[in-house]
Amino acid sequence: MxxxxxxxxxxxxxxxxxxxxxxxxxxxxxxxxxxxxxxxxxxxxxxxxxxxxxxxxxxxxxxxxxxxxxxxxxxxxxxxxxxxxxxxxxxxxxxxxxxxxxxxxxxxxxxxDDALLKSYKTLFNAENRWINCENEFSSVDDFVLTNWKERLYFERLEQKAGVVDGLLQSSKNDWEAVLFKMLLKNFGLKVNGEAFFSLANSVDFAVVRKSQHDLISLEALLFGQAGLLETDVQEPYFLKLVKAYNFLKTKFKLNNVGVLPVQFFRLRPPNFPTIRLSQLANLYVLHQNLFSKIIETKSVEAFYELFKVETSSFWKTHYTFQKESKSSTKSISKSFIDLLLINTIIPIKFCYTKHQGVTIQDEILSLMTSIKSEKNSIISAFNNLKPVSNSALDSQALIHLKTKYCDANRCLKCALGNVFLNNKLLNQKT
Structure with a gap:
């Protein structure tokens, strides 16, 4: 009990x-x-x-x-x-x-009533089930599920907003600094996310602002702080970066103590840290007022256009400083922009407008339902029970449902658990 x-x-x-x-x-x-x-x-x-x-x-x-x-x-x-x-x-x-x-x-x-006790025990006696209600999940009413997914998504968004608030406090209410830290972390994805985040925290954003006017300077700052310029490469582009970084290092008294090492192992080449850092540098050089543009942008297609950037020309024929590769344009893909929207842009827009006393719930719903559903083991398992994930709003809600409710046996606080429990009670009484 x-x-x-x-x-x-x-x-x-x-x-x-x-x-x-x-x-x-x-x-x-x-x-x-x-x-x-x-x-x-x-x-x-x-x-x-x-x-x-x-x-x-x-x-x-x-x-x-x-x-x-x-x-x-x-x-x-x-x-x-x-x-x-x-x-x-x-x-x-x-x-x-x-x-x-x-x-x-x-x-x-x-x-x-004994029927209620029996319903409760049946719901929670699920030792070999992926979730307690997997036998009932396919029967859930679409209206109930749709409303519950929306509530779950905003519950998850509030949690992400808490992270933004924490960064805002540590960044002395500098929204642009918060955006930079969150973008840099998410450009690193799972493998290099923490390393990129430690890089972002190693540099005052004022240094980024002062380096934004020149691509070589900003790339040098990022590559240098990441420890990627500490090799012996006799290549003009690399040598220019080293020279620029040494200048910045002296001028702003930089050090990269505490910056976690970036990883290349088990990454697809387009996700190599060199490629992602160059793309981010190009993004900030192209958009000097990136934060304002993000707040003003309201549609997914407009965000695709805003983040339509490539690497520097050197990286068209390289994935690392040491080895040349077949020439290809390495631009930020729409699927990658989707991840940025889900994990960085929308949480920041939500948090910023909340601080301004403005509600943009409809705008957020429009954005999230315009983004394709994420693909992972949780979403696949839910879709196997019943096709329920058609957008990023759905996938984010289902991830929250599984990790915060199902895994924690919080069925009694779940709208679906309440429906299943009541339905079983009614069925047993009739």
């Missing part, structure tokens, strides 16, 4: 509310179950109950066993002095407030 299930039962009155009695036989009438408290303190605030002839207003605390009251030290916590009812699955001891007055106790297992 989980305490969350007892919260669910109490909150939604999923028990026989007629003829309720405390463990001492006192008649209980529920006027209001109260407001569910998700923070510290009693589980439900401002409940209204009638116990025998006395009307009570106060809080309700819920436990699996009555003795959990003492296990959690509530008897010495003033926050629990206003508890008017202790709701438990199993009553095994009397409980008291700080002043030693006893608290009325309701033993829920005496008032719960």
């Amino acid at each position: 989980q305490e969350d299930f007892l919260h669910y039962i109490w909150k939604h009155k999923k028990f026989n509310i007629t003829n309720l009695k405390t463990v001492t036989g006192a008649i209980v009438t529920i006027k209001s179950v109260g407001s569910h408290n998700l923070n510290s303190g009693p589980d439900f605030f401002n409940a209204q109950l009638q116990i025998e002839d006395q009307l009570w207003a106060g809080n309700v605390e819920i436990h699996v066993k009555s003795s959990d009251w003492f296990l959690h030290n509530h008897e010495i916590d003033a926050a629990y002095n206003n508890v008017i009812l202790h709701v438990v699955w199993e009553h095994d001891t009397e409980v008291f407030r700080q002043d030693n007055t006893s608290i009325a106790t309701l033993q829920l297992k005496d008032f719960i």
